Amino acid sequence: MLLELDNLxxxxxxxxxxxxxxxxxxxxxxxxxxxxxxxxxxxxxxxxAGIVTPASGTIRYDGEDxxxxxVDQRIDRGIVLVPEGRRIxxxxxxxxxxxxxxxxxxxxxGLNDEIAAIYDQFSNLKxxxxxxxxxxxxxxxxxxxxxxxxxxxPRLMMLDEPSLGLSPLLVQQVFSLISELNTGGLSILLIExxxxxxxxxxxxxxxxxxxxTVMAGTAEELTKDDVLRQAYLGG
Amino acid sequence: MDVLQQLISxxxxxxxxxxxxxxxxxxIGVLNFLNFSxxxxxxxxxxxxxxxxxxxxxxxxxAMAIALAACVVASLLVERFTYRFMxxxxxxxxxxxxxxxxxxxxxxxxxxxxxxxxGPEMQYxxxxxxxxxxxxxxxxxxxxxxxxLILALVLVGGLSLLLARTGLGRAIRxxxxxxxxxxMLGIRVNRIVPAVFIISGLLAxxxxxxxxxxxxxxxxxxxxxxxxLAISAMVLGGLGSVWGAVIGGLFLGLVQVMVxxxxxxxxxxxxxxxxxxxxxxxxxxxxxGGSKISKGKF
Numbered sequence: 001m002l003l004e005l006d007n008l009x010x011x012x013x014x015x016x017x018x019x020x021x022x023x024x025x026x027x028x029x030x031x032x033x034x035x036x037x038x039x040x041x042x043x044x045x046x047x048x049a050g051i052v053t054p055a056s057g058t059i060r061y062d063g064e065d066x067x068x069x070x071v072d073q074r075i076d077r078g079i080v081l082v083p084e085g086r087r088i089x090x091x092x093x094x095x096x097x098x099x100x101x102x103x104x105x106x107x108x109x110g111l112n113d114e115i116a117a118i119y120d121q122f123s124n125l126k127x128x129x130x131x132x133x134x135x136x137x138x139x140x141x142x143x144x145x146x147x148x149x150x151x152x153x154p155r156l157m158m159l160d161e162p163s164l165g166l167s168p169l170l171v172q173q174v175f176s177l178i179s180e181l182n183t184g185g186l187s188i189l190l191i192e193x194x195x196x197x198x199x200x201x202x203x204x205x206x207x208x209x210x211x212x213t214v215m216a217g218t219a220e221e222l223t224k225d226d227v228l229r230q231a232y233l234g235g
Numbered sequence: 236m237d238v239l240q241q242l243i244s245x246x247x248x249x250x251x252x253x254x255x256x257x258x259x260x261x262x263i264g265v266l267n268f269l270n271f272s273x274x275x276x277x278x279x280x281x282x283x284x285x286x287x288x289x290x291x292x293x294x295x296x297x298a299m300a301i302a303l304a305a306c307v308v309a310s311l312l313v314e315r316f317t318y319r320f321m322x323x324x325x326x327x328x329x330x331x332x333x334x335x336x337x338x339x340x341x342x343x344x345x346x347x348x349x350x351x352x353x354g355p356e357m358q359y360x361x362x363x364x365x366x367x368x369x370x371x372x373x374x375x376x377x378x379x380x381x382x383x384l385i386l387a388l389v390l391v392g393g394l395s396l397l398l399a400r401t402g403l404g405r406a407i408r409x410x411x412x413x414x415x416x417x418x419m420l421g422i423r424v425n426r427i428v429p430a431v432f433i434i435s436g437l438l439a440x441x442x443x444x445x446x447x448x449x450x451x452x453x454x455x456x457x458x459x460x461x462x463x464l465a466i467s468a469m470v471l472g473g474l475g476s477v478w479g480a481v482i483g484g485l486f487l488g489l490v491q492v493m494v495x496x497x498x499x500x501x502x503x504x505x506x507x508x509x510x511x512x513x514x515x516x517x518x519x520x521x522x523x524g525g526s527k528i529s530k531g532k533f
Binding site: 049051070071072074075081083087089090091092096099100101103104148152 | 402405406408409411412413416418419420421422423
């Protein structure tokens with residue numbers, strides 16, 4: 001198992017955001033966590049990235065207990081977050097944002113080639129590489145956020161609502177990029193409100209309600225499920 | 236010739252304001268924190284080097300190096316018990332006035348300690364040079380003044396290169412824009428913020444040493460007036476702008492000598508502060524600030 005969560009709880013004061021979640025993810029898989037706003041999906045991801053400390057439960061990654069590791073230590077191990085709302089630093093240039101993804105990498109050899117490879121893939125970023133990132137559109141910012149995460153050399157990439165605020169065409173592009181990265185061997189944990197898109201790329205999926213897993217299975221099983229279809233896929 | 240001479244003196248005086256203004260603007264730019272302990276650190280730069288030289292006969296460069304080290308330690312103490320304390324207690328220190336007030340407490344503490352140790356008198360600061368003046372034709376340039384100007388420009392140049400080109404600078408700017416995002420990206424904010432205080436403390440302490448060298452004096456209250464000018468220089472340049480602070484500082488130095496030259500010293504405060512008032516009313520974001528009134532970012 002690449003990732004194993006056991007009975008994870010995340011609390012903010014008295015509010016229970018994640019209420020005893022267990023999850024297993026194999027290397028090379030895409031796992032989607034589905035659910036409405038406020039279901040606790042983002043809190044789960046923040047706990048996995050090390051941004052919030054779980055109240056109880058354990059996170060094991062590649063056999064190691066990482067529950068108490070800092071954000072940077074998890075990034076070192078290849079657990080990299082593409083945060084909700086993309087979190088681009090708009091006062092920095094596009095290239096500086098990319099470099100921030102690799103800011104703590106010990107092995108910096110080949111970094112320039114990797115940046116060049118990202119520019120080859122996203123020519124819009126290349127054209128604006130020395131401009132402030134505030135000049136990018138929402139879609140370009142999402143590509144930048146994913147590129148930034150790539151430069152951290154991830155093994156498990158976690159994406160928090162990558163389709164948020166994007167046009168349908170751009171959503172298609174982001175999801176085909178996710179599939180492409182996965183084909184290249186990257187494991188992906190995906191949080192999405194766009195249930196049908198998420199299920200179209202995922203191997204496994206979980207449905208979250210009020211911090212609990214209410215449904216789990218393969219993507220095909222969930223796609224065929226009547227309850228899920230009615231509530232989240234529009235009939 | 237006289238005007239040229241005054242121009243040079245003004246620039247050199249201004250370089251002291253500039254160093255101190257950069258010390259202020261760096262902490263404001265990154266943390267949105269007006270650190271009132273900086274005048275105290277400036278004062279300790281002068282007083283501790285004076286104390287070591289005059290009371291232990293220490294050689295000047297060693298005394299100054301030790302004084303600067305003390306300033307850095309003092310600045311780190313301020314970071315630990317103002318900014319970091321608030322951050323640990325409340326998760327955020329940038330939206331509160333509390334660190335500002337506690338830094339004012341540190342100013343009083345630093346001044347108090349120096350008062351207890353050396354008393355309130357103004358002390359004569361021994362010059363390391365036999366003849367501190369360089370003569371080019373009729374122009375007289377003080378070596379300490381020249382050292383201030385060159386050091387100010389070199390250090391600020393180095394600082395802006397550090398901010399613009401290095402990984403540390405990138406991390407500092409990321410924290411300046413959003414500490415939360417920086418933390419999400421794995422930047423260890425608690426490791427980087429002390430670096431900002433080290434640089435700021437070093438600049439303030441150095442300005443204090445250079446001030447004492449220039450005026451051959453040191454006193455527990457030497458930081459009070461110059462700090463108000465440095466803060467004005469920073470506001471003139473636009474909060475958080477390093478080069479803005481430098482230009483603001485040089486400008487104030489020039490205005491100061493020119494006012495004394497053409498109107499007399501008795502008009503200095505009225506004209507200087509009147510001018511600042513007008514500039515702030517006309518351009519509240521500072522001469523080099525962006526279009527909006529800055530909260531204090533680079």
